[in-house]
Amino acid sequence: MDILANLALGFGVALSPYTLFLAICGCFLGTIIGALPGLGPSNGVAILIPITFTLGLDATSALVLMTSVYYGAMYGGRISSILLNIPGDEPALMTTLDGYPMAKQGRAGDALVLSGVASFVGAFLATVGLMLLAPTLARVAFFFGPAEYFALYLLAFCTLGGMASNNQAKAALAACIGLGIAMIGVDSSSGLPRLTGGNLHLYDGIDFLVAIVGLFAIAEVFFFIESHGKGSSIGVKLDKVRIPWKDIVSTKWTMLRASGVGFVAGILPGAGASLGSFLAYMSEKSFAGEKGGFGTGVPKGVAAPEAGNNAAAGGALVPMLTLGVPGSGTTAVLLALLMTLNITPGPTLFTERPEVVWGLIASLLIANVVLLLMNVPMVKIFVKVLMVPAWILLPGVTMISFVGIYSLSGSYFDLLLMVAFGILGYFLRKLDVPTVPVILGILLGGNMEDALRRAMTLSDGDVTYLFSSPIAVGLWIAAIAGFVAPMFLRGVLKKPPAVTD
Amino acid sequence: MTTRLFKALLTSAVVAVSATGATTFATSAAECIAPANPGGGWDFTCRQIGKILFDIGAVDKPVQVTNMPGAGGGLAYNTVVSERGSDEDLIVAASSATTTRLAQNAYAGMTADQVRFVGAIGADPGVIVVAADSPHQSLGDLVEAIKADPGSVAFAGGSAVGGFDHLKPLMILKEGGFTDITKVKYIGVDGGADAITQTVGGFTQAMTGDMSEVVSFLANGDIRVIAVLTDERVPGFDDIPTAKEQGYDVVAVNWRGLYVPKGISDAKFDEWAGKLQQVADSAEWAQAMKDNGLAPFTKVGGDFQSYVDGLVTEINAMSKELGVLQ
Numbered sequence: 118m119d120i121l122a123n124l125a126l127g128f129g130v131a132l133s134p135y136t137l138f139l140a141i142c143g144c145f146l147g148t149i150i151g152a153l154p155g156l157g158p159s160n161g162v163a164i165l166i167p168i169t170f171t172l173g174l175d176a177t178s179a180l181v182l183m184t185s186v187y188y189g190a191m192y193g194g195r196i197s198s199i200l201l202n203i204p205g206d207e208p209a210l211m212t213t214l215d216g217y218p219m220a221k222q223g224r225a226g227d228a229l230v231l232s233g234v235a236s237f238v239g240a241f242l243a244t245v246g247l248m249l250l251a252p253t254l255a256r257v258a259f260f261f262g263p264a265e266y267f268a269l270y271l272l273a274f275c276t277l278g279g280m281a282s283n284n285q286a287k288a289a290l291a292a293c294i295g296l297g298i299a300m301i302g303v304d305s306s307s308g309l310p311r312l313t314g315g316n317l318h319l320y321d322g323i324d325f326l327v328a329i330v331g332l333f334a335i336a337e338v339f340f341f342i343e344s345h346g347k348g349s350s351i352g353v354k355l356d357k358v359r360i361p362w363k364d365i366v367s368t369k370w371t372m373l374r375a376s377g378v379g380f381v382a383g384i385l386p387g388a389g390a391s392l393g394s395f396l397a398y399m400s401e402k403s404f405a406g407e408k409g410g411f412g413t414g415v416p417k418g419v420a421a422p423e424a425g426n427n428a429a430a431g432g433a434l435v436p437m438l439t440l441g442v443p444g445s446g447t448t449a450v451l452l453a454l455l456m457t458l459n460i461t462p463g464p465t466l467f468t469e470r471p472e473v474v475w476g477l478i479a480s481l482l483i484a485n486v487v488l489l490l491m492n493v494p495m496v497k498i499f500v501k502v503l504m505v506p507a508w509i510l511l512p513g514v515t516m517i518s519f520v521g522i523y524s525l526s527g528s529y530f531d532l533l534l535m536v537a538f539g540i541l542g543y544f545l546r547k548l549d550v551p552t553v554p555v556i557l558g559i560l561l562g563g564n565m566e567d568a569l570r571r572a573m574t575l576s577d578g579d580v581t582y583l584f585s586s587p588i589a590v591g592l593w594i595a596a597i598a599g600f601v602a603p604m605f606l607r608g609v610l611k612k613p614p615a616v617t618d
Numbered sequence: 619m620t621t622r623l624f625k626a627l628l629t630s631a632v633v634a635v636s637a638t639g640a641t642t643f644a645t646s647a648a649e650c651i652a653p654a655n656p657g658g659g660w661d662f663t664c665r666q667i668g669k670i671l672f673d674i675g676a677v678d679k680p681v682q683v684t685n686m687p688g689a690g691g692g693l694a695y696n697t698v699v700s701e702r703g704s705d706e707d708l709i710v711a712a713s714s715a716t717t718t719r720l721a722q723n724a725y726a727g728m729t730a731d732q733v734r735f736v737g738a739i740g741a742d743p744g745v746i747v748v749a750a751d752s753p754h755q756s757l758g759d760l761v762e763a764i765k766a767d768p769g770s771v772a773f774a775g776g777s778a779v780g781g782f783d784h785l786k787p788l789m790i791l792k793e794g795g796f797t798d799i800t801k802v803k804y805i806g807v808d809g810g811a812d813a814i815t816q817t818v819g820g821f822t823q824a825m826t827g828d829m830s831e832v833v834s835f836l837a838n839g840d841i842r843v844i845a846v847l848t849d850e851r852v853p854g855f856d857d858i859p860t861a862k863e864q865g866y867d868v869v870a871v872n873w874r875g876l877y878v879p880k881g882i883s884d885a886k887f888d889e890w891a892g893k894l895q896q897v898a899d900s901a902e903w904a905q906a907m908k909d910n911g912l913a914p915f916t917k918v919g920g921d922f923q924s925y926v927d928g929l930v931t932e933i934n935a936m937s938k939e940l941g942v943l944q
Contacts, residue, residue: 262821263805303690303778317696317726320689441811441834449655460909463811463834527686528693571805575772575821 120248127475131483136181139174140480143182144487147189152197152205153517158190158430158447162454169454176458176473181480183454187447188240188484191390191430192492195232195423200225203333203514207325207560208390208426210553211398215411215418222414226496227361231416232423233492234365235372237485239424242376243383243431244481251435251467257384258436263572264583268592269385270565273392273399273557275600287550295558298323299566318530325559327531330518331538332545332552339543341511360493364416371401371417372424379425383432390429390447391560397425403599431481438462438474647679650876651710653694655687659742659828662910663711663874667739667894670902676893681709690778691716692725699732704881709736709890714872717926718782721933722943734882735926736890737918738875739898740907742828744786744847746861749818750840757845757864760824761794768801774813774822776831778806780943783813783826785936786847786870792939793866814841828872829855830911847871852913873915875922891919 150161162183169179194209199216212232219228261269274292301312302322313319378400379393401421402411411418430447437448441462455462460473467474522531545552569583576582584590648671650664661683668681686694694710702708712735720730746757754760764771775783784806788799805822807813810831817825818840825832825841829852835841845861846852847870861868878890897903898916907914917925937943 258815259819262816262819315726317689317692320692321687440815441831463838466834469837527684528688571807574803574805577769 123471123475124248124479126471127477127479130177130472130476131181131479136178136480137483139178139182140185140483140487141491143185144189144192144484144491147186147191148193148196148488148492150186151190151193151195151209153521158187158194158206161190162186162447162450176460177476177480179454179458180473180477181483183451184477184480185484185487187451188427188430188481189488190447191240191427192233192236192488194426195236196229196496199228199232199419201337201514203337204329207329207556208394208429209422210329210391210556211394211422211426212419214398214422214553215414215416218412218414219416219419220414224361224414226359227364227416228419229496230360230493231364231368232419233489233496235368235375235420235423236427236492237489238372239376239379239427239429240431240481240485240488242373243380243428244478244485246380246428247431247434247438247481248478251439258440260586260588261385262586263568263575264585264589265592266385266568267565267572267583268589268596270561270568272592272596272599273395273561274565275596287548288554291545291550291552291554292558295555295560296562297558298328298555299559299562302563316530318528322563323534323559324531325556327522327535328538328559329556330522331535332542332555334514334518335535335539336542336546336552338511338515339539340546341508361416364420368416368420371420374404375401375421375424376428379428380432382425383429384435390426390433391557393429393432394422394426395557397428398422399599434477434481438466438477647682648677648707648709649682649684649705651684651686651694651698651708653686653688653691653711653716655685659713659715659872659874660691660711661685663713663876664709666903666906667709667711667876667897670897670900670906671893673902674896674900676896689726690719690724692719692728695725695728695733698877698879699728703879705879706882706886709876709878712875712877714782714870714929715777716877717929718785718933721930722780722937730926730930731880733877733880734887735923736876736878736887737894737898737916737922738873738925739894739903739916739918740912741871741873741915742830742911743852743913744870744872745827745829745832745843745858746787746790746845746847747814747817747825747827747832747841747843748823749820750842752823752842754824754844755842756859757790757861757866760844761791761796761866764791764802765794765796768796768798769803771824772803772805772822773824773826774805774807774816775826776807776810776813779804780937781806782870782872783810785933786826786868787824789868789870789936790845790847790861790866793861793868811835817841828911829913833911848913854908871913871915873917874912875917888919894918 146165147158147161151158165183165186169182174182190206191208194205195212195216197203197205198209198212199220202213202217204210204213216228216232219225299322301319303310303313303320310320375397378397379390382393382396383390398411398418398421401417402409405411405417409415409417433448434451437452439462441452452462460466460470518535519532522535523529542552545555572582584593648668650668652661652664654660664681664683668683671677672680686697688694689696691712695716698708698710710733717730719725720728746760748754748760754763760771773784773787775781775786777783784804787804788802791799791802805816807816810825810827813822813825813827814832814835816822818835829846832841832843836843843855843858845864845866846855846858847861847868849860849862849869851858851860876890876894878887895916895918898918906912934943
């Protein structure tokens with residue numbers, strides 16, 4: 118009952134015509150920002166922070182606006198993933214794997230609506246989870262030390278082998294390229310720069326957004342130029358948008374499971390939404406087995422990562438609010454906003470500033486409903502942006518990519534780097550090497566190495582430290598099983614290729 | 619076709635303008651560079667000081683905050699020194715980390731005299747923290763435990779190895795007569811809150827950081843602050859003993875302040891110093907300090923420049939002694 122009373126307090130703070138209006142504006146802007154390659158939720162929120170000050174918004178209104186943008190961007194990321202095969206932001210990476218093939222089969226509308234619903238389910242469940250369990254769940258972070266984090270990242274990499282449906286060796290090669298790139302920058306355990314060639318711009322390593330935009334968007338432009346604009350892979354037709362009830366019903370358990378996986382991944386500081394969508398996709402893939410047809414454009418492959426990444430977005434708020442530890446890049450920006458508003462997140466925030474916490478939770482629920490209403494019936498409007506002919510769209514994408522990447526650090530060096538990644542992406546695709554594992558390597562490699570180095574510092578180099586807790590052992594078992602099982606099961610499960618409809 | 623083309627152009631133009639809008643109106647307004655991603659101390663400095671400058675009417679337009687992460691502040695430093703050396707409307711957030719890195723030559727050869735330090739208007743006192751259930755009741759206990767077995771205590775902190783958070787326990791240990799400082803275990807994690815979760819979780823035995831990072835955990839009863847590294851006890855935290863009164867004469871505060879390009883006129887420098895003083899004196903800043911666990915620490919103008927020079931010399935000497943700098 119306490120929760121209902123608190124929720125009533127939250128809605129009392131957050132539900133007024135003015136804040137509703139802000140929520141709608143925020144959701145719309147967020148969806149557009151998320152849909153544009155390069156501009157992800159974190160830069161979207163960061164760019165909009167000055168606007169909240171200029172408008173003179175109070176704490177609650179500012180929070181409503183920012184969380185709407187945050188959730189909106191998480192929704193929007195899927196649009197360009199599905200229609201262009203270019204992830205709108207890093208967590209939407211996994212949605213390209215099944216979303217784009219589905220769109221190519223002429224089911225773009227179905228994929229968009231289904232992913233919208235999956236996003237809603239994920240975000241809604243995560244918000245409920247945040248509401249019910251936040252103070253308890255915050256304790257989970259206390260059980261994760263360096264050894265446990267290392268095992269968690271290892272789990273992510275061990276399931277990578279199954280990523281590429283045709284050639285696992287190439288997926289492994291791509292992951293190694295990504296890991297190599299992740300090594301660039303100041304080594305956090307010795308403070309010495311590695312592989313930077315003395316260039317200050319490389320001291321912080323390579324921003325994965327630069328890599329994503331380069332490998333996907335810029336590489337696409339090169340392909341377009343090569344083909345003189347003919348037969349470009351982009352520009353999927355979208356006819357009638359109907360609600361695919363059949364797919365929604367058939368993926369309901371997938372959505373629920375993926376939300377659970379995503380939420381837990383979101384709670385762990387540092388893991389974030391990308392790991393959430395990745396683990397959700399991988400667990401569903403192994404759950405479905407070979408006959409699931411993941412990677413060929415099945416509804417489950419669209420629903421899982423979307424439910425996963427939106428649930429992770431909600432989960433990431435748990436450590437941010439209760440510990441002051443941001444679980445993802447975007448929550449780090451929200452944390453900055455809270456601190457500027459003189460609200461210091463931490464264990465006492467729930468009791469000291471209930472109006473802020475419950476106002477935030479209420480505004481998340483509002484944003485989520487607004488987004489569902491906005492994204493399902495109005496999906497055509499967003500799609501219009503991306504439905505223009507490729508010879509107009511691609512220069513536009515290029516322009517937005519340059520603007521988005523420049524806004525990251527205001528340095529031209531990132532632009533050069535982005536183009537270099539574009540060239541790399543072009544050759545990788547020519548050689549039929551998947552680019553998704555490259556990104557995952559860059560995204561998770563640094564964290565994984567840090568976890569290992571810290572574990573080794575704490576244990577004086579004793580390797581058994583890595584298996585010293587039940588959580589770590591459990592994760593190791595899951596990782597090894599995830600790596601080995603497909604090799605043995607392949608013979609058993611080998612069946613004629615599933616007929617995809 | 620034509621309408622579609624028009625729509626597309628219009629849409630991309632609108633989007634591009636809204637995306638760049640935030641950075642383009644900086645031409646006439648003052649700009650504050652936070653040399654890190656949003657969310658950290660430098661970002662806080664820029665946003666808070668920028669907001670108060672506008673609120674109290676010291677500037678006529680809202681201060682534009684630019685995040686320029688890279689090389690632990692080195693990228694922003696390089697930009698200011700080499701590209702914007704005489705920009706009168708530019709202020710840059712700085713803290714002890716800036717001077718630490720300058721002293722350790724971590725900005726690729728750039729030195730502290732290549733910019734002008736305007737002032738500091740608040741400081742985050744250094745703290746040494748243990749979990750609430752830790753056997754170490756005082757700083758003395760902790761130091762003795764390390765002396766007996768250096769491997770038994772690991773520190774977690776928010777800065778990289780060799781950073782300010784790492785130096786704090788080393789300074790204390792040196793003061794306590796323990797010289798084999800390379801034996802002291804330290805892991806650098808992503809920020810103070812993360813360092814506390816590692817310590818409360820029992821993965822490390824002590825946390826080294828700033829007061830602001832521990833306030834809410836302290837109120838929650840998860841941790842015990844065994845020493846604060848200031849001259850006197852911090853108002854509002856009167857039951858936390860200083861390291862000094864426990865016999866370890868170490869003072870380490872993380873000041874929050876600003877620097878400006880070297881090439882600006884003396885008049886302009888004085889003007890910024892005056893504005894910073896205005897912020898320091900405002901009720902809004904007093905409230906912001908209180909909410910964020912900062913202690914009053916105001917040094918503005920020429921006074922501050924000599925303080926910074928002293929600090930750089932001191933940390934440089936110490937880093938050499940500690941072996942983190944050749």
